[in-house]
Amino acid sequence: MSGEDVSAGMKSHGRLSIRESRQPRDLLAEPQVRGAWTAQVITLFPEAFPGVLGLSLTGRALAEGLWNLRTTDLRPFGIGKHRNVDDTPAGGGAGMVIRPDVMDAALREAGPGLPVIYLSPRGKPFTQDRARQLANGPGMTLICGRFEGVDQRVLDAHDVEEISIGDYVLTGGELAAQVLIDATVRLIPRVLGNQESLAEESFSDGLLEHPQYTKPALWEGRAIPEVLLSGNHAAIAIWRRDMAERLTKERRPDLWRAYGETRMDPAKDRQLSGASDQSRNYREHQEEPKR
Structure with a gap:
């Protein structure tokens, strides 16, 4: 139920730490390179990762342990027999909204220690300066929205930062999350072959x-x-x-x-x-x- 280590099976460096999880099988699937910059993604589609991030320079850096990529599947935290993660908007309207209790459970499973970012068209525009700030930190936890978005209460409760990659709307936050990760990871030392190009x-x-x-x-x-x-x-x-x-x-x-x-x-x-x-x-x- 907890994060899936996308770099599992890849070459790793340094001492490995294994984080506690709710299911025993996760103990075998979650080796992490201690101290490496980490991108943690909460999504309904963990199979979308690493996607293009697993190719070229970012993919090589992932394999070499220069950064970690983890995904947390939102669906197992859903409610009821069908694991529903959303419900109708309060006040009426079209679409569905991701429930606060469901997202809260996923965020708690993901754990503290990283800034939490929600990919949203109403967020502050993503900039190169923000990418540099994130690259200089320990990593980030990204919330990939779907439907009409996420209940505001859980965003407020976890002090979530909202970031937009442009003035347009996508069907979900997975592509936007990959944009943020790519723009940030490439600034990590040794990821690019020629740092002068930056x-x-x-x-x-x-x-x-x-x-x-x-x-x-x-x-x-x-x-x-x-x-x-x-x-x-x-x-x-x-x-x-x-x-x-x-x-x-x-x-x-x-x-x-x-x-x-x-x-x-x-x-x-x-x-x-x-x-x-x-x-x-x-x-x-x-x-x-x-x-």
Whole structure:
């Protein structure tokens, strides 16, 4: 009934600890790498994990014991013969709401010690800064909602943080949970092969990332910007910074305002505004239908 260790059977490092659980078989299925960052997921669909998290860099890091992944199946905590986990909304309305007693039992089984996060479209937007904060902690417990959500009382009782990954609605929180885990795990030391890449990607310094290019130098009549082939690292750094600022101003005014409050020279802001207008006019001209 308690968490299923998704990394069971994988290579592990360090001393292992086995946590108490309600069923004897779980004692054999729950080895954990002591001290490793842990993602614990409460879900009606534990089979959805690790999913894409078991592939590539995050999957390798999971196998090497750099982080732990546990799932807690919500269904066994359900009420009655059919293990119902939800009921109709108080006050009427469509859909069903996950019961507070059911979620409370699952949270208590998951145990204390980790921040608890509920994936919800009404939550605070997830950011790179929040991912860094979570990566620097011991881990997190994620609640994957379904139906119309979770009874507010259990969220209040457990001081649950609500986080959104965007202004849209999914059928459940499992995909959102994997987004949070991926964004956070990749910040854990040794998970990425090249830690320097973290310093240059989008949001690392409040800006979107500059455009990227690779071989061939000329493709379909489109050339790599000459500065990137010049070997002049100072000029390349300046170009990349300018492009990052230009893209951020054009595509994410919210980020640009926050960036401009502390770092942007007003004269350069006006210069980039003119460049963005020229770029937009050029694209519109290129997209005009030929007659």
